Amino acid sequence: MNGLTFDIAHLLAGSLVLISFMMLYQDRLFALINVFALHAVVLALSVAWQAYIQDAHHLYITAAIALVFKAIVIPVGLHRIIQRLGIHRDIETAVGIGPTMLAGIGLVTLSMVLMLRVTPEADPLAREDLAFALSIILLGLLVMVTRRNAVSQVVGFMSLENGLVLAATGAKGMPLVVEISVAFSILIAFIVIGVFLFRIRERFDSVDIGALDDYRGERR
């Protein structure tokens, strides 16, 4: 493999991990969504680069889907939701930024050690890609568990899915139909969660999911 193509793929995947880290310390919702949009743009670039070096034209469609939906439609939609809910001034993290970053570093280390250990004979590009993808998935989960606001949990979920797409494109030969169906399921999940957000809001005057627990009569 050409050294430059490998380096560029590596750079793009590495930037995705870096942007995942950026998500961990955003305590404003707008900033979080902007970072997510950036995440999606870099994902689209990375997928497009994979399409170029693997000479797999259908991956361009994947990249276009990522760009259109995840970098434009969903962030714009989330922006509007936040404005209509009037929560753009909220500051929220359930866990402090320092411990979260440390946990994120630990997770990236774990996924590197694990992936490099279990795939010694795989193609080096796919290996690195899988390791990065696992890191992004774990960081997305971490975003989900450290946030209390439903919108930021949605963002965490979407970034997790970005990691899945990265893993799928790095491993050669994912059929387009799978890719499209994953993209659609994400879109539908987004719509459903959006509807739910408004319903929760209507009922509890808040999208802090703690309100749900209060409603159940649980102590926290």
Place this chain on the structure above:
Amino acid sequence: MNSTVALLLCGPAALLATAVMAAGASRLAAATRLVYGATLAISAVLLATAASHLAGNPGEASATLPLGLPWTGARFRLDGLSAFFLVVVNLGGTITSLYGLGYGRHESQPHRVLPFYPAFLAGMNLVVLANDAFSFLLSWEFMSLASWALVMAHHRDEANRRAGYIYLVMASFGTMALLLAFGLLAGPAGTYAFDAMRTAHPDRFAAGAVLVLMLLGAGSKAGLVPLHAWLPLAHPAAPSHVSALMSGIMTKVAIYGFIRVVFDLLGEPAWWLGVAVLLIGGVTAVLGILHALMEKDLKRLLAYSTIENIGVIFASLGLALAFKANGMPSAAALAFTAALFHVLNHSFFKSLLFFGAGAVLSATGERDMEKLGGLIHRLPVTSFVFLIGCVSISALPPFNGFASEWLVFQAILRSPELPQWGLKVIVPAVGGMLALSAALAAACFVKAFGITFLGRARSAAVERAHEVDRWSLAAMVVLAAFCLLAGILPGLVIDSLSTVTLPLVGERMPVQMAQPWLSIVPIAESRSSYNGLLVFAFITISASLAAFFIHRFASHALRRGIAWGCGFPDAVPAAQYTAVSFAQPIRRVFGGFAFRSRETVDMPAPGALEPARLKVEMHDVAWEIFYQPITGAIDFATERLNHLQFLTIRRYLTLVFLYLVILLLVLALWP
């Protein structure tokens, strides 16, 4: 796809369709007739198909349906073993449906029974046909759930609800054990088709583990001690014809599962595997019949007696394993044939006896033997066929129970040829246990028949009893005829079992129908032979002669005189022998270790007017040693884990996340 298998698969499909139809139409007046008529017809067709396959011996046939796991499919296969068990299941299904045509009319809530009855039959058929672990477990669980619904048919009774709960717990436990056993058999490659398991031979440790898991899984369904505790609660709780199916047929399906795995899929056994099965079988036989003797509820007595017979069958299977492991295929074939023959016989007489108990129940509304008595005058036909059932299950010639138990003992008598000293000692000991249980079974059924049908009526309901309907009587008479026929023609049954034994133990018993005068000669003429026809003819002729001479030379007239009243001034029915008093000597002999029983006498002070009381305290040892600690531990754990049910969404996510990280860490750090 083979046409026979396709036909056999259409049967369960038709039964399921009947179940769906019954669910919709169960409140119609004609529903009872319709459902039992349909199951009767379908079971009869299945019976004919399976029997012709068994008799025709065309080998194996299989079919794969595109259902179930995507890379396995739902595989079904018909070979000698499954054909034999299909005969057992569908013969039981046919006759039970015939009985149900009459008995089902007394059902107060038919919509709780009718939909599940065909489903239960379909489940049992599918278990026997399944050829991969997934369809086997699915059918097995379906069978368990359908029978659970039938146990819960009269759920307003508190005791039935408890029985249903315990049954459900034990059934899930058994299925879990089966799941683990199949997991071990599938190996790391995860091949769940039986064909693949048959060629892969697990190592010694895995084979032992599979046997233990099968004893737990199939054994808990069949009722092996100490996993039997649910059985005497659940079987009698169902309507009587369903009790007959559960006790007579479903336990046999469990035995089928055990044979399929241990004799077919597991490959060559080690000799010590047989020891475990033998010992458990012997202990089960003795404890089952001792419990039956102590029982005064007629249906529970029958359920406990099922445990005894399962013990006999498992002991015989253990013997077959031991012989097979030592390269003695002819002896293994003898023990294996004896076990299968007893499977068939037990399905006959246990169904017959449960039908009889159902007839008594519908005629009098009583299951408690202490309130019955004298029914021989009220229910003459029922009491005659019940007597035949009692004689058969007590293993008295010329009926079928004797033929199969005799074969078991013939197999035990070949144990001195075994090379291991352990087996040489254990097999005769188990033989002693089986002999003891046979004798106790005779006592038990003398009690069951004597207290229920002889003597004088102990309650007013009994005096008003009338003979039951013709459908029920027809079903019982057919079964009684089968008991007699299988006792007179054992050679026919043994020969038709040859296609079952040959592939599983590598040998068959010598051809019996070639013997003159319907004798059976299991090993050699010089060692032993039995002729049911001769015994039957001798008993019939001598009894007829005796009756003739008595009536010829004694007085013709029936005379009624005053019986000696044992010193009681007024011989009330309560002064008769009771079920408890009949069993008292045996309780005194065995009660100390089997039940930890204690008798205390409460003597009133001299001059006080209250009566003296004799209190008997008995414990189910298995219940106290095995069940109570386990339920206690589960209660403790669930109490501790209960608050996990009320966490916040974020905490649930955190738990999942932490679990994932831990798994990844384990993977990363694994050497």
